[in-house]
Amino acid sequence: MRLNNEKKPAEADLVNSILQGNTAAFGAIIKNTEGLVTQIVVRMISNPEDRKDIIQEVYFKAYRSLPDFSFRSKLSTWIGHIAYNTCVNCLEKKKLVLREDLEEGLAGDEPEEGLFRKALSVILSAEIGKLTPLYRTMIVLYHQEEMSYADMAQVMDLPEGTVKSYLFRARQMLKTRILAQYKKEEL
């Protein structure tokens, strides 16, 4: 089920508690959002050495900006947005490309054969890694973190329509590549 946009009262209490000086309460926020932040950072940043620094940086930024958090979005979406922007900054600093090959590998008209679970998980993992950071992140946010299109749009600062369109192409590209890889291995 997609996550909805309801604001949890617990979030407000948690934030107010931190603002009153209870830094330990920030630990609860970290626990709740660690998976999402790790997903974004791991999918966006390929260098494992950079990931630890970026994850920490994300939480430091979130902590410092907490007084400005206005509850217009869920806390996790807001932290996800900080994580995404921090990764984009890192990629820009290293002059790495965020959106290369967006049009590559779209649907062919060849008849498709079925995918087999046995090989799928191995190929899937490799093929997700070959997608661009943007597509990788979109795929995992939607299919693993079960984020809604609206929340993804907030995290990535993109219009909702663009998110849907990119996500459609990312899925199509992933399926096409997996099929191609599967056929290659069959031969």
Added chain:
Amino acid sequence: MSTSHISEMEIQQYVLDKTICGAGVVEHLSACDACRMKAENYLLLFSALREADRPVAEFDVAGTVLAALPEWPVLSRQKGSIALSDRFVYVIAFAAFGFLGVMVWLFRRDLFGALDSLTTVAVLVLLIPVIGVLFWQCYDWYKKYKNIMKKIAFTTMVLIGFLSAKAGDNDPGRDIEIKWESFHLFSMLLTFSFFAVAILYFIKMLLDDRIKNKLIEKGAPDGLITQLLQPSVKDTKTVIVKWVCILGSGGLGLLLAEHFQPLGIHSLAIMSLSIAAGFLAYFFFIRNTEKNR
């Protein structure tokens, strides 16, 4: 049933949530093997994605982050309370003008003595460029920090109002003496305004730094931060030209006033015209620069 295949997007949509698909799509999929195979592949893909291992951080995130967090002062979110950033601006503004007031009060006798030796016209000749420079500089900053400057202007008005109220307590029989003293006080305040300009410049630097930190905390791209706050070569050039115009026109006015001695009403006209010429030159320079951009 439609003979043409349904689109890839419709197939994806069908697999994600068939309840929002049209009857035509459902009907086509039930009859078309090729499209059904595509749908099954997507179904497998999405299912595999859901079941795929999630990456986990290779360190204790909460422990590491909490250990490195700085102590934080208690911050209120209550409506109506003054935000920390606003308090900061008020404190700086009060401190700046308070400092100015204290300096004027401490050195009032020396300053009156120095100004007594000058004639009224000479004082006015000096005042014109001072007012021009202040006006020029404040206008520039007003454009850049419109909202914050409004707060500083409000603070100034409060202080001036307070001073006026105190002045009203004086003996009405000493009107002429008070006016002359007020005039000297006014001149002195303007001279001290140069110090105020320095303080305002300091505030500007602080505000720039705070904006930069805020942008960094918000995770704004570095390019944007640089574009917003880092003075470009063109900006630096503009500042240089502005000061050349200000100082050049002021200096020229003083030279001309000195040349056409004794000082009189014509000296004031010379100063005013020189400053006006400086403004005009700067205006043409800015207009030309904007055209070329």
